[in-house]
Amino acid sequence: MLVNAKRPASGADELVEQSFLKALSLLEQAHRRLHDVVKDNLERVGERSLTGVQALLLYEIGDSETPASALRARGAFAGTSMSYNVKKLQEGGYLVQSRSSDDRRAVRLKLTPSGKAVRARVQEMFEKQANALEPTASVRRDDLDQLNKTVSRLERFWSDQIRYQL
Secondary structure, three states: OOOOOOOOOOHHHHHHHHHHHHHHHHHHHHHHHHHHHHHHHHHHOOOOOOOHHHHHHHHHHOOOOEEHHHHHHHOOOOOOOHHHHHHHHHHOOOEEEEEOOOOOOOEEEEEOHHHHHHHHHHHHHHHHHHHHHHHHHOOOHHHHHHHHHHHHHHHHHHHHHHHOOO
């Protein structure tokens, strides 16, 4: 008689798996929709040369000079070609990149006035949306706090999967 190494799934296990898969799908959809919303917002003011990813990259760089490695470490641009987007943003006049005098491999990014204008537009959009969440979408602060805790735990869980080869 062969013994199945995998234990039969209980009803509760199946429900957790279904909820987990649904959450993964919703996270991916929300992330793509964020890019769409940012792109649409910029197009409304005549800025048609940027993708949503590129505009969010400008937002993440911020007002000061930022090491490219810091953006990668934050994980905000995993799955995108950051070097391609940095090159396109530099060609478009939205940012400048410079090499560190100490370590020629280290790249620092700084927004130009055009890049700062895009960043300000994205920040303004985020502020407007934050103020509209509860009245238009019934999303309260405690809902966001719980979402942030859950997503942080998922991120930590996945990091541990890699770190400890689970």
